[in-house]
Amino acid sequence: MASFTLDINNKKYKVDASPDMPLLWAMRDLLGMTGTKFGCGKGYCGACTVLIDGEAAKSCSRPIEMVGKSKITTVEGLSSDNSHALQRAWMKYDVPQCGYCQSGQLMAAAALLNEKKNPTDMDIDEAMSGVLCRCGTYQRVRLAIHEAAKEMTGGAK
Amino acid sequence: MSERQNLNRREFIALVGAAGAGLALGFHLISEHRLDAFAAETVATPFEPNAWLRIDTSGGVTVTIGKVEMGQGVRTALPMILAEELDADWSKVKAEQGDAHSKYGRMTTGGSASVRTAWETLRKAGASAREMLVAAAAQTWSVPASDCRTENGMVIHASGKKLSYGELAAKAATMAVPQYPKLKEPKDFKLIGKRVMKLDTPEKISGKAIYGMDVKAPNMLVAVVERCPVFGGKVKAFEASAAKKIKGVKHVVQIPSGVAVLASDYWTAMQGRAQLKITWDEGDFAKQSSDSILAERKKLAETKGAVAKSVGNVEKELASTKKKITNAVYEVPYLAHAPMEPMAAVADVRDGSVEIWASTQVPDRVQNMASDMTGTSKDKVIVHTTFLGGGFGRKLYPDYIEEAIHLSKAVKQPVKIVWSREDDIQHDLYRPSTYNVFNAALGEDGLPTALSLKIVGDALNKSNPKDNVEGAAVEGASNLPYKIPNLHIEWVMHNPGVPTGAWRSVGSSQNAFITEGFIDELAHLAGKDPFEYRKQLLTDARLKAVLELAAEKAGWGNPLPQGVYRGIACHKSFQSYAAEVAEVSVDKKTGEVKVLRVVCAYDCGIVVNPDGAEAQLEGGIADGVSCTFKRAITIKDGRVEQANFDNYDSIRINEMPKVEIHFVPSAEAPTGTGEPAVPPAAPAICNAIFAATGVRVRKLPIRPEDLVKQLGEN
Ligand code: FES
Ligand code: FES
Numbered sequence: 021m022a023s024f025t026l027d028i029n030n031k032k033y034k035v036d037a038s039p040d041m042p043l044l045w046a047m048r049d050l051l052g053m054t055g056t057k058f059g060c061g062k063g064y065c066g067a068c069t070v071l072i073d074g075e076a077a078k079s080c081s082r083p084i085e086m087v088g089k090s091k092i093t094t095v096e097g098l099s100s101d102n103s104h105a106l107q108r109a110w111m112k113y114d115v116p117q118c119g120y121c122q123s124g125q126l127m128a129a130a131a132l133l134n135e136k137k138n139p140t141d142m143d144i145d146e147a148m149s150g151v152l153c154r155c156g157t158y159q160r161v162r163l164a165i166h167e168a169a170k171e172m173t174g175g176a177k
Numbered sequence: 178m179s180e181r182q183n184l185n186r187r188e189f190i191a192l193v194g195a196a197g198a199g200l201a202l203g204f205h206l207i208s209e210h211r212l213d214a215f216a217a218e219t220v221a222t223p224f225e226p227n228a229w230l231r232i233d234t235s236g237g238v239t240v241t242i243g244k245v246e247m248g249q250g251v252r253t254a255l256p257m258i259l260a261e262e263l264d265a266d267w268s269k270v271k272a273e274q275g276d277a278h279s280k281y282g283r284m285t286t287g288g289s290a291s292v293r294t295a296w297e298t299l300r301k302a303g304a305s306a307r308e309m310l311v312a313a314a315a316q317t318w319s320v321p322a323s324d325c326r327t328e329n330g331m332v333i334h335a336s337g338k339k340l341s342y343g344e345l346a347a348k349a350a351t352m353a354v355p356q357y358p359k360l361k362e363p364k365d366f367k368l369i370g371k372r373v374m375k376l377d378t379p380e381k382i383s384g385k386a387i388y389g390m391d392v393k394a395p396n397m398l399v400a401v402v403e404r405c406p407v408f409g410g411k412v413k414a415f416e417a418s419a420a421k422k423i424k425g426v427k428h429v430v431q432i433p434s435g436v437a438v439l440a441s442d443y444w445t446a447m448q449g450r451a452q453l454k455i456t457w458d459e460g461d462f463a464k465q466s467s468d469s470i471l472a473e474r475k476k477l478a479e480t481k482g483a484v485a486k487s488v489g490n491v492e493k494e495l496a497s498t499k500k501k502i503t504n505a506v507y508e509v510p511y512l513a514h515a516p517m518e519p520m521a522a523v524a525d526v527r528d529g530s531v532e533i534w535a536s537t538q539v540p541d542r543v544q545n546m547a548s549d550m551t552g553t554s555k556d557k558v559i560v561h562t563t564f565l566g567g568g569f570g571r572k573l574y575p576d577y578i579e580e581a582i583h584l585s586k587a588v589k590q591p592v593k594i595v596w597s598r599e600d601d602i603q604h605d606l607y608r609p610s611t612y613n614v615f616n617a618a619l620g621e622d623g624l625p626t627a628l629s630l631k632i633v634g635d636a637l638n639k640s641n642p643k644d645n646v647e648g649a650a651v652e653g654a655s656n657l658p659y660k661i662p663n664l665h666i667e668w669v670m671h672n673p674g675v676p677t678g679a680w681r682s683v684g685s686s687q688n689a690f691i692t693e694g695f696i697d698e699l700a701h702l703a704g705k706d707p708f709e710y711r712k713q714l715l716t717d718a719r720l721k722a723v724l725e726l727a728a729e730k731a732g733w734g735n736p737l738p739q740g741v742y743r744g745i746a747c748h749k750s751f752q753s754y755a756a757e758v759a760e761v762s763v764d765k766k767t768g769e770v771k772v773l774r775v776v777c778a779y780d781c782g783i784v785v786n787p788d789g790a791e792a793q794l795e796g797g798i799a800d801g802v803s804c805t806f807k808r809a810i811t812i813k814d815g816r817v818e819q820a821n822f823d824n825y826d827s828i829r830i831n832e833m834p835k836v837e838i839h840f841v842p843s844a845e846a847p848t849g850t851g852e853p854a855v856p857p858a859a860p861a862i863c864n865a866i867f868a869a870t871g872v873r874v875r876k877l878p879i880r881p882e883d884l885v886k887q888l889g890e891n
Binding site: 021038041042045048049050052053054055056057058059060061062064065067094095096098099102107110111114115116117118119120121122123126144145146148149150151152153154155156157158159160161162 | 247248249250374375377378379380381382383384385386387388390391393399424441442443444445448515516517518519564565566567568569595597598788789792793795796797798799800821822823826827828829830831833835836
């Protein structure tokens with residue numbers, strides 16, 4: 021057991037936990053932040069994807085002792101009112117089915133757009149293939165990412 | 178329930194028979210299992226109360242649904258049906274999940290049946306309320322009701338004056354409930370048939386939607402269970418002292434399914450579980466493997482099975498015909514469901530009451546089970562259904578909820594059961610695997626004169642008598658839609674101890690693959706175009722229509738880019754009709770297959786929410802692609818060899834074909850969309866692989882190395 025301070029969505033949270041506890045479980049079970057999902061626990065499905073300092077990371081495979089002072093962004097931190105360009109595009113194409121993978125999809129997409137303003141289909145394949153959607157929403161995920169990219173770059177293409 | 182109880186009841190029209198007197202009005206609806214009879218106009222009461230509708234004084238409309246939401250969009254489609262007849266303002270409609278209660282009729286959600294079975298019920302609920310609102314307005318204005326119409330949440334008089342549903346709600350509640358409300362003609366639908374965003378999408382993209390996995394009850398412990406790795410095995414003895422030493426581990430409890438570790442959180446519980454030392458009695462299954470099961474099935478295929486269908490004389494025809502295919506063996510594997518959300522539920526068993534929050538397809542069954550297990554009367558068992566992170570049939574089986582009930586009862590605290598992904602993949606109730614043998618003879622004209630099929634495989638119901646054909650095992654095969662004068666179909670039951678369960682599209686998930694593959698073989702043997710061949714043989718007009726539509730939209734017969742090939746398949750399941758054309762390219766060196774495009778034509782009658790329906794079909798096709806290439810559960814030493822998504826995966830975004838959906842315009846009552854797009858996908862793809870390579874895929878999944886091997890043999 022040790023004490024850690026986590027910086028999540030621009031707020032500091034103190035947790036007492038074993039240093040090897042994954043960030044996913046610290047957030048879900050200790051802090052009650054359940055937007056980030058558990059799908060496999062082994063880094064295969066991406067349901068637990070969050071941003072760590074702006075980059076996509078699988079929180080099930082990141083022990084809290086390794087997080088340090090990094091800034092963590094979860095789906096709850098994308099916006100408080102679904103106003104993020106990705107969320108709006110997600111609504112336009114009505115992407116979710118069961119919805120369980122969608123936090124991971126959104127966060128992986130956010131990381132992609134942080135890196136590439138106008139991702140190609142190949143960029144999307146590369147950045148998003150780590151996030152499994154058992155319901156098969158992929159076609160809409162792709163459309164929505166293009167849509168959000170277009171909007172974020174001022175509609176220019 | 179609590180939210181509802183907090184509401185000021187005077188503000189609502191509550192349309193439910195079970196509600197109290199006064200403002201809550203009785204509205205009785207025909208029970209689901211009588212709907213077919215109802216459709217055939219042999220209306221039989223006893224009615225059962227079913228749906229709830231509330232209209233508050235600000236005009237907000239809340240539709241409570243009994244079916245569960247697992248991604249298939251019922252929390253949107255069902256309210257749309259009611260709102261259509263109500264002429265509600267859709268922007269004011271909210272959906273609410275009903276807790277388990279008999280007033281909702283059958284809550285079990287599966288079989289692509291929710292829209293089909295709720296159709297009449299919810300239309301009547303909406304139409305009735307609409308007539309009551311009109312009556313209230315007419316009385317207010319002292320005008321005949323026939324001079325009033327409704328639109329977008331308003332009653333409008335011929336003179337132009339208007340009252341909103343909110344303004345009328347209180348008065349409407351005092352009007353008589355019409356027994357036979359007038360329903361709209363489908364041509365007058367305004368909302369049904371419109372593409373609407375699902376009502377729950379905003380919650381699902383903000384992280385706010387609550388799934389079974391997300392529920393937290395005060396003072397709750399999290400439990401994980403170590404189960405015998407061999408099916409049917411039992412705990413002989415266990416040692417828990419090391420587990421109990423871990424800080425945060427509170428209890429170790431033996432339950433029928435294994436040994437549970439209860440802790441403050443999941444991670445800690447898993448640490449404790451890793452420290453358990455359990456000796457198992459592995460039981461009878463410990464020596465089984467996929468190979469031994471297959472060997473037994475090969476032998477069983479030589480024996481006589483239960484006859485599912487027999488017309489004419491297949492043997493005679495086969496003996497006297499030269500043009501034939503004999504002993505064509507098709508195989509499909511066991512499949513895990515692997516919904517994205519692993520099994521999870523919270524149970525709080527108290528003295529005299531039980532409360533459960535679960536991601537389940539069977540809230541009604543859970544209520545009965547909890548009542549039986551705890552000796553609590555059913556009305557004191559509250560079952561809240563959360564969102565389901567996928568179901569696909571897995572959550573029809575409440576084994577995980579049973580564990581939570583056992584544990585909460587034992588420790589007298591709320592308990593959340595959580596399955597790891599490994600638990601899920603290794604302790605599922607699997608889609609049966611089957612071994613199938615076909616024979617067929619063709620006449621002079623190339624059309625089949627005889628066909629026999631023997632299916633050897635698991636029953637879903639393990640107590641099914643051997644000589645009884647289980648419907649699910651032969652569905653999609655015994656109702657072969659093609660005109661074949663001599664037809665013989667047998668099923669040999671073989672239950673080697675693997676737990677099995679309904680899996681998205683059930684028997685059709687395997688039987689469409691085998692029958693649509695084999696029909697394609699016959700077309701090629703006859704030297705005919707596989708589309709024309711099917712068209713000539715199909716007896717069902719609606720199935721033929723989707724086949725033709727798919728072919729037309731896919732440009733069947735038109736040239737394709739170099740290296741791209743097509744395959745076609747069609748199948749009816751759950752009263753819906755689907756045909757798919759797949760376009761693939763094959764790298765003959767590596768055996769890699771790319772599914773580039775799938776064109777799907779679909780007939781489910783009236784399409785309630787086209788966008789939601791398309792999503793279901795896209796997802797069904799994705800599932801079909803995954804089954805074609807990725808998924809198999811295999812067994813060694815009585816254990817499942819796969820454990821997580823590294824070796825039991827689904828397609829990823831880079832493997833998703835471009836999917837195009839075309840609905841057949843229809844005024845027929847709606848059926849469903851959750852399952853029927855799955856069955857034609859695998860055969861359409863495999864038929865395209867044949868077109869590309871001459872290799873006939875008779876066994877799923879087809880891995881690149883298998884394809885390379887078969888290419889070498891050709
Ligand atoms: S839960 Fe982290 S990758 Fe699957
Ligand atoms: S929406 Fe269900 S897993 Fe992606």
